[in-house]
Amino acid sequence: MTTVSLQTEFPRIDAVGLDGLLVRFGETLDEPANRAALAYRAALERASPEGVEECATSLVSCFVRFDPLAVTPDALSTRLRAILDQQDWYAAALPEGRRLLSIPTVYGTELAPQLEEAAQVAGMSAEEAVKSLSDAQVRVTAIGFAPGQPYMGSLPEAWNIPRQTALTPQVPVGALVVAIRQLVLFSVTTPTGWRHVGQTAVRLFQPDSDTPFLLRPGDEVRFPSISRAAFERLKDDPMGGLSTEALE
Known part of the structure; x- marks a missing residue:
């Protein structure tokens, strides 16, 4: 050969x-x-x-x-x-057909209990961390690990924080986690070494749909902050309040 x-x-x-x-x-x-x-x-x-x-x-x-x-x-x-x-x-120019998606996110609370820890490692207060993460616009750099699961970056340099040395036993579907200037949004319930800072109601993997993966490499994503009450109203929406617009 x-x-x-x-x-x-x-x-x-x-x-x-x-x-x-x-x-x-x-x-x-x-x-x-x-x-x-x-x-x-x-x-x-x-x-x-x-x-x-x-x-x-x-x-x-x-x-x-x-x-x-x-x-x-x-x-x-x-x-x-x-x-x-x-x-x-x-x-090179990025591929055509990319989208900007906005996914409402509740930061902290018992739903995302590692916000304060992640903020401390990044040298911020919890309030500063929420503003930084919710203001960021990140690119879907790859899909992997689980069906439809995006890796997204890059965040500001302050978020160049390491993964944990131990695993969190379980984070739920829709968990937003952070490490090494990246965000990952989980499509399945799983253990993780990334810090759980936000929670969304979106379902990234919808196997009965014509397009089972909600996000695509090259898409850009924002995670605007919402209240716990607003999150509760979105829990029965598989799109989690997502909004989409075309990128040039």
Whole structure:
């Protein structure tokens, strides 16, 4: 079997198993690398190279699954490299069809009990933390870990706080958690090492819908603060009071 050589600089193309290639734009999350991954995936889907069966983005890379009976890794790598050479992907326009979503969130209370702890680690009061988080507009950088679950960033530098050293035994569906300048909104009930700072009523994964994943990579999201009473009124709404507008 032929193998794909690994480049030493980014972007580079790595082999993943027998039927995958990973186009990598960086080692760690930053805005240009995430932008590049999103824009490159959109271009690749438009180009539809022979043998490609699936494309998916992570924080800073684009995974390409292919049919090894239809195309060799070397041939596909050459095609992917040709697309890479078309432009500076780190400065590329983001894909069309992105949306700005506003998801009402109650911060703190017994529903999100780690707000004050997270605020202290970030060097803020609880009130300052709520304002910072509710004023932020973050990009969905990737979907992963659980169905429809978004990773979103980047928050201001003050939120470059570590994950916990121990696990919280369980957070509910709709939990908003924070660490390392990112927000994650949970689509399932699960243990986590991220601090639970807000609670929403939205259901990110709706398997009976034509579009089961509510959010998409490249979307931008705000989490405006609402009262506990307002949250209670939204609990029976699977959209959790979400509002949406198109982004240019």
